[in-house]
Amino acid sequence: MQRYFVEQKIENQFTLSKDDSYHILKVMRMSLGNQIEIVSNGKTYISEIICLEPFVVAKVVEEIEESQELPISVTLAQALVKEQKMDLILQKTTELGIDQVIPFQAMRSVVKIDKKENKKRERWQKIVKEASEQSKRTMIPKVLGTMTVTELLSLEDYDVKLLCTVRENTKNIKNLLSNIVEGAKMIVVVGPEGGFTEEEEEQFIRSGFQTVSLGKSVLRTETASIFIMSVVRYLSMR
Numbered sequence: 001m002q003r004y005f006v007e008q009k010i011e012n013q014f015t016l017s018k019d020d021s022y023h024i025l026k027v028m029r030m031s032l033g034n035q036i037e038i039v040s041n042g043k044t045y046i047s048e049i050i051c052l053e054p055f056v057v058a059k060v061v062e063e064i065e066e067s068q069e070l071p072i073s074v075t076l077a078q079a080l081v082k083e084q085k086m087d088l089i090l091q092k093t094t095e096l097g098i099d100q101v102i103p104f105q106a107m108r109s110v111v112k113i114d115k116k117e118n119k120k121r122e123r124w125q126k127i128v129k130e131a132s133e134q135s136k137r138t139m140i141p142k143v144l145g146t147m148t149v150t151e152l153l154s155l156e157d158y159d160v161k162l163l164c165t166v167r168e169n170t171k172n173i174k175n176l177l178s179n180i181v182e183g184a185k186m187i188v189v190v191g192p193e194g195g196f197t198e199e200e201e202e203q204f205i206r207s208g209f210q211t212v213s214l215g216k217s218v219l220r221t222e223t224a225s226i227f228i229m230s231v232v233r234y235l236s237m238r
């Protein structure tokens with residue numbers, strides 16, 4: 001069943017947004033009596049379409065219990081990378097259960113923070129919303145505003161802070177995460193296409209980030225981010 005996230009409080013019946021109405025009618029070609037899943041405030045409701053115009057109205061049939069979210073909260077601090085790569089990272093890490101994404105400006109990021117920042121963020125938030133609906137999550141990850149490395153270093157409130165690096169003699173992710181406990185809050189930093197500078201890596205390490213290897217081969221930045229989330233998802237399986 002197709003899933004839609006809505007921000008409003010769900011009463012007995014509710015009106016969907018213009019975008020969702022368009023998707024329901026023109027893309028999914030649904031009609032009166034068809035059912036959709038609505039997620040509001042972490043709760044899922046099976047609902048039936050009762051009106052089509054001007055926007056779709058649905059009424060709640062039943063609330064269902066489900067828990068799709070990972071028991072570990074992961075924030076990905078992703079160095080700014082080219083648009084298509086960022087889109088892919090956002091989409092795939094959302095499917096895999098990411099909680100939050102913080103884009104940041106690394107020294108070697110080819111893409112820089114610019115005046116289109118707000119527009120980009122809107123687009124990124126739309127990508128994670130659609131990926132959450134497609135993968136049937138019960139929450140939409142947050143995409144925060146682009147930070148500098150200094151801003152990133154000042155973030156507290158994480159139990160596990162990892163820096164993905166291709167440096168030799170670094171502990172691998174399997175060893176580091178095998179004992180991670182449910183409820184842990186983790187932040188993982190992934191560098192841009194050209195990698196981190198020595199100086200950046202030293203800054204992260206001085207601020208309490210633990211270096212982590214994802215294996216001996218050098219992965220593309222988008223592969224690294226998707227791989228980390230796959231590992232966390234695998235380790236969370238019961």
Ligand code: SAM
Nearest residue numbers: 164165190191195213214215217218219221224
């Ligand atoms: N030549 C670059 C360097 O020396 O860092 C390679 C950068 S790699 C394409 C982009 C980012 O992905 C790295 O900065 C790192 O965060 C992550 N990464 C890629 N492969 C990795 C690996 N095997 N272990 C840990 N991190 C990795």
